[in-house]
Amino acid sequence: MSLTNDQLQTVAHLARIAVEPEWTEALRSDINGILDQASRLDDPRLNELEPMAHPLDQVQRLRPDSVTETDQRETLMEGAPAQEQGLFLVPKVIE
């Protein structure tokens, strides 16, 4: 498995990471190494195994449906760079 430069740029864009052109080759080589490692999972002998959703052989604990959190807006908004009328303000996003 080998990642092209275009694919690398696409993945970087999806992760919102700015990749400087001079990093491209080194990154590509690292990622290809990781992909090679992961491609061991293509071993046909693994086809007979049930895929795991989680490495721990445990079951999800469920929580009763009750409200346990109180309003902590003031504390939780302390770190927000901008806020108004109880809203977090972010740079304008129009879809």
Added chain:
Amino acid sequence: MSQFAIPSGWEVVIGLEIHAQLATRSKIFSGASTAFGAEPNAQACAVDLGLPGVLPVLNEGAVRMASLFGLAIDAEISRVSSFDRKNYFYPDLPKGYQTTQLARPIVVGGSVTVTTGEGKKAKEHTIRVTRAHLEEDAGKSLHEDFHGMTGIDLNRAGTPLIEIVSEPDMRNPEQAVAYARKVHAIVQYLGICDGNMQEGSFRVDANVSVRPEGDEALGTRTEIKNVNSFRFLQRAIEFEIERQVDLLETGGEVVQATRLYDPDRDETRLMRTKEEADDYRYFPCPDLLPVVLDDETIESWRAELPELPDAKADRYQSEFGLSAYDAGVLTSSRATAEYFEAVIAREGSDAKLAANWVMGEVAALLNRLECEIGECPVPAEKLADLLERIADGTLSNKLGREVFEALAEQGGSVDEIIEARGLKQISDTGAIEAMVDEVIAANPGQVEAYRGGKDKLFGFFVGQVMKAAKGKANPQAVNEVLKRRLDGN
């Protein structure tokens, strides 16, 4: 009524994705409240905000409600289901991913039966459900002017949803609307969703494509979003069918895309194309373990299932002798069925009479006031009082309607209104006989002509007596007495 018809030579294929907010008290992965209408961000805790180091803990109520839906549509409830992360960047999704179920949804399969048309034209269709999975809702972005910035309210973030995905089994807009309405009814009967489309508790996206009649291969589809009423769903699908057929018939092609419905202009608009669509890079959520349900738990939930719309409609037909159409209308929403059942709860009540009133006067009133049956100004108990006065002969149907209007406008009790307005029907034979005798005495010419064979004059006499009684005489009694007196027995 719309004048829409599917262009000839074309077949339409529709599938729906429905998001229903589950009516839990707390969020799917946190203990914050889900109540609607709180101050912005007052119900967003550290987990909902995606602060570092927090861990989700799954709400048992959400799992139960999703399972109830699955049981209601005869689906398989997965003994093991799991959560995945759907990654995308948007400010109202603070974690940078939505926790959802891709590989192993909690509900698999099942189907919903819908009816389109009425009377002899009524047709049943079975719409298959592919899956229904649990996921979390995102927050809300407010694009009003905050000095050129966007305001983010995360109260809705983490509200549990089930996304119900249908197979592309619908062939016209009516079927799609009937299916959406049936799912809407089912979640309300189950009490797992309040069904409020304006507030976004029940959201419908439609996948629409067209293909030449007889073709096997599916055409390119578009997905319509932003439809917040059943009427708009119908309009949006109709518009999209016409748009696609026009394109194909003029040598163009349909581009796979997401389109937004604009109710003001009654059209769909391009939102994004497939090329621009995000690559969500799903992967299993490492923070959540697989959800395992045993048979005992599932059976205990099955025992909770209420009588559902189809079963209720069948019972209304067999128990009350209602037509399939009437039974379908009365069971179309939980609130309507509850109203109807409250009206007929009284001993000796006449279910057919009640059905006619609920579907006639009550429906017309709600239409006029543009309100839901839950807010009907004439509560079921008062309608039951009114029907009792019709059944015992105190009121004719016509006078009943007058009392109904009075109840709707000013409230009060049925008997008070009858008393105050002097609406009591005259059923007393003696009084009617006196009026009949007066009318006969005052119209000797007509009496002679009638007795000479002019039968049609009977209506004239009925009219005269009714006039004398100011419309309050029991029509049946008037007919009987008139016949007796005129025919000379």
